Amino acid sequence: MPRQLDQLPPDATSLARRMAALEREVRELRAARRMGTATVGTLKVYADDGTTLLGELGPDAGNGGCGLWTRGLQDPINMSGYLSSGQLQFRPVEDGLVAVPASIYYDSDAFQYSDLTLTSGAVNPTDHQALLTLESLFDGTAHASIQGENSSPCSFDVLGVLTASNIAYGQVSITPSGANSPTSINVTGLGLIGSTFYAFATASTAVSGTQVTGVGVSSPTAGGCTVWVTRINTNATFVNWMVIGI
CATH class of the missing domain: 2.60.40.2080 (Immunoglobulin-like)
Incomplete structure (x- = not known):
């Protein structure tokens, strides 16, 4: 009959690997249990420990809509998520109401410039879009520009007093x-x-x-x-x- 001592890993390294695998399995079980008990219609994302809530996507009962909330891992920096370079688009829920979605677009060559552009979108394909571009250049300068797409004119209205340092x-x-x-x-x-x-x-x-x-x-x-x-x-x-x- 095998003894308990014979069932232990033969060395400390093997024991550490067994413990790490056991901890990982426990975290996965916790996460699976929480996902199984999550509110219907709500997606919750937890950290590796299976207990820290990082984000929640679901309905907002108070406002009658839905939203994405980021939560844990916000101390000391109140930031828990990133979007990579690319484009985030917005349009009405109903299909076919706009020809061009509004968007937020980020682009950088990681050397000379870093641009964040907000576009208004357009209802009809021939409508002009308004673009707001925030740009940081390698030479240390920063720019903000408002224009239409393809550098077309764009009116700019200020509801208040316009001031400028120049x-x-x-x-x-x-x-x-x-x-x-x-x-x-x-x-x-x-x-x-x-x-x-x-x-x-x-x-x-x-x-x-x-x-x-x-x-x-x-x-x-x-x-x-x-x-x-x-x-x-x-x-x-x-x-x-x-x-x-x-």
């Missing part, structure tokens, strides 16, 4: 030092981005050409510009100005 504008009040004498005031502290700068100015007045005979701007830089006004008297004059860097 544009500054404002208003100054200039009191001429004398009649018909060009008088200036310096605009400073702009901190604009760009290498070449252009400035514009116009008087806020209803007597242009009769009392206000001249408005100008000089020496535009990233930091500011000089605004000028000339009039036939010494009344204070408001001048609107703008500086753009490119």
